[in-house]
Amino acid sequence: MKRRIIIGAAGALLALSLAGVAGCAAPAGLGGAGDAARAAGEPALMPASHEGRFQELGAPGCYGCHGAGKDADSLLAQAPALPADHYVDGDPATREVFGPRGECITCHPQG
Amino acid sequence: MELTRRKFVKTTAVALASAAAAGTMATMAGCAGEPAKGGAQAPAGQGDVTRTVGVCRFCGCGCGVIVEARDGRLVSVTGDPENGSNRGLNCVKGYYLASALYGDDRLTTPLVRDDKATKGAPGGLREATWDEALDLVASKLRETWKADKSRLAFWGSGQQPIVEGYCTAKFWKAGLLSNNIDPNARLCMASAVVGFMNVFQTDEPAGCYADIDEADVFVTWGANMAEAHPMLYSRLTARKLADDRVRHYDLTTLRTRTSASADKVLMFKPGADIAIANAIASYLVENNLYDKAFVADHLQFKQGTENIGNAFEDGYDASETGQSVDAVTSITFEEYAARLAPYTLEYAEEVSGVPAADIQELAEVFADKSRKVLSLWTMGVNQHNRGTWMNHCIYNIHLLTGRYARPGDGAFSLTGQPTACGTAREVGTFSHRLPADLLVAQEPHRRYTEAIWSLPEGYLDAIAKPGFHTVKMFRELSKGNIDFLWSAHNNWAVSLPNLTRFLGRGDKRGVIDAFICVSEVYPTLSTQYADVVLPAAMWVEREGQFGNGERRTAVFEKAVDPPGDARWDLWMLMEVAKRVLAGEQIGGKDAFDVLFGAWYDPEAGAFRGTDREVSRAIWEEYRTFSNPALNEAAAAINESAGLKMEAKQLAPYDLYIDNHGLTWPVREVDGEWLPTLWRFCDGPQADGFDEQGVERYGEHDRAGGVSFYKSAGKRPSVVFRPWEPPAEIPDDEYPFYLCTGRLLEHWHTGSMTRRIAELDRALPEALLDVNPADCERLGVKDGDRVRVTSRYGSCDITVSTTGRTAPPEGIVFAPFFAEETLINLVVQDVYCPLSKEPDYKKTTVSIEKI
Numbered sequence: 001m002k003r004r005i006i007i008g009a010a011g012a013l014l015a016l017s018l019a020g021v022a023g024c025a026a027p028a029g030l031g032g033a034g035d036a037a038r039a040a041g042e043p044a045l046m047p048a049s050h051e052g053r054f055q056e057l058g059a060p061g062c063y064g065c066h067g068a069g070k071d072a073d074s075l076l077a078q079a080p081a082l083p084a085d086h087y088v089d090g091d092p093a094t095r096e097v098f099g100p101r102g103e104c105i106t107c108h109p110q111g
Numbered sequence: 112m113e114l115t116r117r118k119f120v121k122t123t124a125v126a127l128a129s130a131a132a133a134g135t136m137a138t139m140a141g142c143a144g145e146p147a148k149g150g151a152q153a154p155a156g157q158g159d160v161t162r163t164v165g166v167c168r169f170c171g172c173g174c175g176v177i178v179e180a181r182d183g184r185l186v187s188v189t190g191d192p193e194n195g196s197n198r199g200l201n202c203v204k205g206y207y208l209a210s211a212l213y214g215d216d217r218l219t220t221p222l223v224r225d226d227k228a229t230k231g232a233p234g235g236l237r238e239a240t241w242d243e244a245l246d247l248v249a250s251k252l253r254e255t256w257k258a259d260k261s262r263l264a265f266w267g268s269g270q271q272p273i274v275e276g277y278c279t280a281k282f283w284k285a286g287l288l289s290n291n292i293d294p295n296a297r298l299c300m301a302s303a304v305v306g307f308m309n310v311f312q313t314d315e316p317a318g319c320y321a322d323i324d325e326a327d328v329f330v331t332w333g334a335n336m337a338e339a340h341p342m343l344y345s346r347l348t349a350r351k352l353a354d355d356r357v358r359h360y361d362l363t364t365l366r367t368r369t370s371a372s373a374d375k376v377l378m379f380k381p382g383a384d385i386a387i388a389n390a391i392a393s394y395l396v397e398n399n400l401y402d403k404a405f406v407a408d409h410l411q412f413k414q415g416t417e418n419i420g421n422a423f424e425d426g427y428d429a430s431e432t433g434q435s436v437d438a439v440t441s442i443t444f445e446e447y448a449a450r451l452a453p454y455t456l457e458y459a460e461e462v463s464g465v466p467a468a469d470i471q472e473l474a475e476v477f478a479d480k481s482r483k484v485l486s487l488w489t490m491g492v493n494q495h496n497r498g499t500w501m502n503h504c505i506y507n508i509h510l511l512t513g514r515y516a517r518p519g520d521g522a523f524s525l526t527g528q529p530t531a532c533g534t535a536r537e538v539g540t541f542s543h544r545l546p547a548d549l550l551v552a553q554e555p556h557r558r559y560t561e562a563i564w565s566l567p568e569g570y571l572d573a574i575a576k577p578g579f580h581t582v583k584m585f586r587e588l589s590k591g592n593i594d595f596l597w598s599a600h601n602n603w604a605v606s607l608p609n610l611t612r613f614l615g616r617g618d619k620r621g622v623i624d625a626f627i628c629v630s631e632v633y634p635t636l637s638t639q640y641a642d643v644v645l646p647a648a649m650w651v652e653r654e655g656q657f658g659n660g661e662r663r664t665a666v667f668e669k670a671v672d673p674p675g676d677a678r679w680d681l682w683m684l685m686e687v688a689k690r691v692l693a694g695e696q697i698g699g700k701d702a703f704d705v706l707f708g709a710w711y712d713p714e715a716g717a718f719r720g721t722d723r724e725v726s727r728a729i730w731e732e733y734r735t736f737s738n739p740a741l742n743e744a745a746a747a748i749n750e751s752a753g754l755k756m757e758a759k760q761l762a763p764y765d766l767y768i769d770n771h772g773l774t775w776p777v778r779e780v781d782g783e784w785l786p787t788l789w790r791f792c793d794g795p796q797a798d799g800f801d802e803q804g805v806e807r808y809g810e811h812d813r814a815g816g817v818s819f820y821k822s823a824g825k826r827p828s829v830v831f832r833p834w835e836p837p838a839e840i841p842d843d844e845y846p847f848y849l850c851t852g853r854l855l856e857h858w859h860t861g862s863m864t865r866r867i868a869e870l871d872r873a874l875p876e877a878l879l880d881v882n883p884a885d886c887e888r889l890g891v892k893d894g895d896r897v898r899v900t901s902r903y904g905s906c907d908i909t910v911s912t913t914g915r916t917a918p919p920e921g922i923v924f925a926p927f928f929a930e931e932t933l934i935n936l937v938v939q940d941v942y943c944p945l946s947k948e949p950d951y952k953k954t955t956v957s958i959e960k961i
Binding site: 039040041042043045052055058098099100101102103105106107108109110111 | 179186187188189200201202203206207209210337341342344345346348349350352353368371855856869870872873874913
């Protein structure tokens with residue numbers, strides 16, 4: 001496994017097909033960040049359109065769209081951004097996902 | 112790395128700082144917490160907010176959580192950064208734990224069945240008062256007890272909190288003088304336990320979760336950590352990401368999500384793991400690659416009874432073979448080497464299908480002392496017709512190479528349930544155990560227990576013979592030989608193997624005729640067989656304690672009241688015990704008062720104090736087992752019989768709350784209680800090493816800096832165990848192996864997690880994972896319904912070729928969480944002859960399209 005650093009992650013994402021990328025733009029309500037039914041601390045589920053994505057690409061595949069947030073450059077503005085506590089030192093500026101957070105599907109299984 | 116983690120933890124902790132600063136999470140009524148985002152689930156508006164410390168309700172990881180409640184209802188569960196087991200992170204099950212309490216069909220009233228003929232289907236239960244339900248349960252138990260003690264049983268759990276398990280064991284063993292009590296931990300950890308006892312004479316892992324952060328090579332044996340121990344797997348992958356040189360070898364019979372991080376997957380034929388392990392040991396010995404100083408300083412060698420057959424028949428345990436399975440004899444190192452010699456790499460390849468070169472590569476990994484190697488294993492090893500033997504074989508490799516009880520360099524048996532260690536194992540709710548590793552069969556152990564329980568000397572001699580283990584218990588039930596069964600914190604009608612037999616589908620009427628009491632929080636298949644259902648307080652609706660897989664004891668505080676008339680399990684137990692023991696005496700005194708009077712007032716029908724005070728009172732008595740100095744008579748027996756009971760020393764109750772959990776043994780040093788992370792490893796207590804234990808019982812300056820002071824002669828046993836085939840081998844009629852297991856989103860039988868909408872949506876159906884080539888041969892495709900049939904029973908299920916696991920040809924996998932896809936109707940009830948733990952991984956089946 002390679003260290004999951006953002007630069008590599010973006011590269012991995014670009015390699016995806018357009019259709020795959022389009023699938024990232026999930027409307028709120030499918031377990032996305034806008035799901036009002038979730039209480040504090042409950043992680044969003046991945047929408048069904050993301051099926052197989054993590055298995056194929058690992059965390060970099062998630063990072064490409066959901067990474068960095070307002071302090072950096074997530075590729076799709078509509079994608080919910082990773083919260084700061086998912087980063088090394090709790091700081092998005094590190095652009096590095098904190099180790100144990102790299103198993104995205106442990107908390108965000110397919111909805 | 113350490114600095115980074117600390118920083119992260121601090122960041123996460125900011126939101127909780129006000130509460131965490133005090134160490135304990137005292138209720139902060141009126142404090143405005145983080146505004147909850149919840150709409151549907153949380154009541155609107157600001158109300159009384161409480162934050163309490165908890166431990167996750169689900170797997171053996173034992174992750175610490177912070178529980179937030181508003182207006183008497185849970186609104187969020189988040190990771191507890193102060194808990195050393197998970198350091199602030201949860202898996203998806205943990206984060207959604209609050210919802211588990213609020214399923215639409217929570218049981219809130221006692222239920223009674225008037226007509227036994229209605230068993231086995233929904234309905235047939237009517238509402239009752241607590242008095243009616245308790246009178247009924249107690250009268251049936253007392254009637255059975257007075258008539259024939261062998262016909263009553265309690266089936267408990269590795270999910271039963273510690274003080275509840277302690278009181279249940281005390282009631283059953285001392286109150287009823289019955290050993291017919293066993294937990295569902297028999298189904299998951301028994302092989303690990305017998306392995307520990309045989310090798311080290313103490314039931315405990317020497318290492319801790321922090322080993323994961325320090326290992327250079329991970330070896331997973333029959334373990335799908337990614338699904339079954341998610342937070343530990345996240346820690347494993349984090350370690351791997353942090354250092355490119357870290358390696359992972361996955362030994363498995365089918366590809367799982369855990370295989371994803373493996374540099375090499377060694378896919379072996381079911382049951383062949385012992386041949387591989389022996390080949391590795393043989394290679395190390397043959398090529399002089401073992402740790403000679405460690406062998407000389409620490410080890411003894413043995414062999415045991417072999418060709419032990421399989422426990423197909425009910426009479427197996429009593430047969431000549433069954434009676435001899437535990438026997439071992441000492442051998443020399445040279446004799447051990449000679450026994451290993453036939454296990455060449457080529458022979459192991461022939462048996463296992465794993466290329467000899469791959470086995471050699473793994474053997475070289477163990478030989479390389481410049482790298483730390485951590486073995487991790489779970490149910491593939493334990494739920495095995497030679498499960499105890501396979502535990503031995505892993506320890507053999509680690510002991511030969513001096514890799515045990517050292518940070519990052521060890522063998523770690525992962526636990527399945529949140530308190531399988533804390534309650535089932537440490538308290539001892541097994542048919543052959545007394546608290547704190549003590550055994551009913553050992554006279555000094557009974558004397559010691561009598562001293563702490565204030566029983567007359569010799570009182571427990573009546574229970575010197577072990578009772579029914581789990582499979583035996585349910586086999587006897589199915590034969591009509593059990594009249595009273597009480598099950599709690601489990602769902603036996605979904606989780607037991609060979610349900611075709613145990614649910615009475617056939618001629619067996621035992622399950623219908625017996626009086627069955629089920630304590631539950633939701634309707635389950637088990638409540639469909641209950642004569643009485645007692646509605647229980649769930650998780651943080653009362654205070655409780657769990658002991659997780661790394662010897663960490665932690666308390667979950669009461670956060671909210673139970674709904675309706677649901678009550679604490681401990682209250683139910685006290686009320687039943689009060690009724691059953693009415694008029695009984697122990698040593699001329701009132702029996703109930705002797706056993707439980709210190710914390711329960713039978714006249715008032717109430718505890719003497721709050722949940723906290725009651726838990727503390729029971730804990731302090733339980734703690735005496737590992738602190739003999741607290742009881743003069745016990746201290747004398749400990750001394751004269753050389754029991755070394757302090758070896759597993761537990762701390763005063765409140766320290767567990769203050770510290771968000773502590774790993775035992777906890778040692779008092781200059782008035783401060785210090786936990787132990789690395790057992791038997793010499794070094795400063797303040798850094799987590801076992802300084803006090805080694806100083807008192809062991810020896811300094813031995814090879815590897817460790818001293819196995821709990822083992823006989825301070826020498827763990829390397830026991831040669833041969834490869835013997837699975838109980839069933841695929842043939843023309845049943846050409847596939849069926850393996851069952853857990854998946855990430857659902858806990859065990861799904862009675863809680865399937866009531867959480869998000870988890871149910873993420874994994875709504877139990878599918879049968881089949882290899883595409885097998886699908887082609889069978890003429891089935893994704894989504895087709897098939898019937899899986901074994902010698903035991905059959906089950907209809909949907910085929911998947913894109914499921915969570917990717918089995919090789921000849922093997923299929925199904926999870927066991929779905930009661931509508933009751934795969935355990937198919938699974939064999941054959942068990943490891945030593946541990947009596949069933950083999951859920953290798954039932955031979957046929958598959959036909961329907």
